[in-house]
Amino acid sequence: MPELEDRIARNLHAIQERMAKAAERSGRPGEAARLIAVTKTVGPEEMRILESLGVSDFGENRVEVAAPKIAALGRAVRWHMIGSIQRRKVRDVVSLFDAVDSVDRLELAETLQKRCDELDKRMPILLEVNVSGEEQKHGFGPDSLEHALAALRAYDRLAIEGLMTMAPLDAPESVLRAVFSGLRRLADEYGLRERSMGMTDDFEVAIEEGATQVRIGRALFT
Numbered sequence: 001m002p003e004l005e006d007r008i009a010r011n012l013h014a015i016q017e018r019m020a021k022a023a024e025r026s027g028r029p030g031e032a033a034r035l036i037a038v039t040k041t042v043g044p045e046e047m048r049i050l051e052s053l054g055v056s057d058f059g060e061n062r063v064e065v066a067a068p069k070i071a072a073l074g075r076a077v078r079w080h081m082i083g084s085i086q087r088r089k090v091r092d093v094v095s096l097f098d099a100v101d102s103v104d105r106l107e108l109a110e111t112l113q114k115r116c117d118e119l120d121k122r123m124p125i126l127l128e129v130n131v132s133g134e135e136q137k138h139g140f141g142p143d144s145l146e147h148a149l150a151a152l153r154a155y156d157r158l159a160i161e162g163l164m165t166m167a168p169l170d171a172p173e174s175v176l177r178a179v180f181s182g183l184r185r186l187a188d189e190y191g192l193r194e195r196s197m198g199m200t201d202d203f204e205v206a207i208e209e210g211a212t213q214v215r216i217g218r219a220l221f222t
Helices: 002-025 044-052 063-073 087-096 106-119 142-152 173-189 203-208
Strands: 034-038 057-060 078-081 099-103 123-128 158-164 194-196 213-216
Touching (some): 002 034, 002 044, 002 203, 044 063, 057 063, 078 087, 087 106, 099 106, 123 142, 158 173, 194 213, 203 213
Parallel strands (some): 034 213, 099 123, 158 194
């Protein structure tokens, strides 16, 4: 569908320009942040268009929704699990995904380690940190991160690449910056290179504050 292709191409180009300018404003190279395309609301057709435009990282949050898409597109792209994971779904997550960007508790890490052992697989992970302190959000508290990282050293199948957080919805810019800079400082403190933060409504602020990955869905497709 030429209209769909044109719309996605225009959206992607606009997002990439905004990402580059935000990185440059923070004194970093224009390509400092990587786009994770959140495709949970679209099908293989839209995803193939993105792949043809050079997007190589796709984020899904439900195993049952992601499985047919992964079967349709194959392994040429990198599949990120970005949602909360029930322990009974961990085997499927390990089988299907290339990275888990939402490890929010030690019990989940323990189960991931076991399933990776069974499947002889090493899994890159991000630890979800509840920087904002909101009760409804998942994740490690900033004060518990040191303990969590120490415990995770025992899990040789898990490669801790960095941290992830989400800012409060509709928060003022000052709050966004406080949350994103807080995650950056934690990543720096523990020597972790990846900082996954920022979505459609706040990704430029996140990049200015040091994001290395942004998760964008709606802005790509509407």
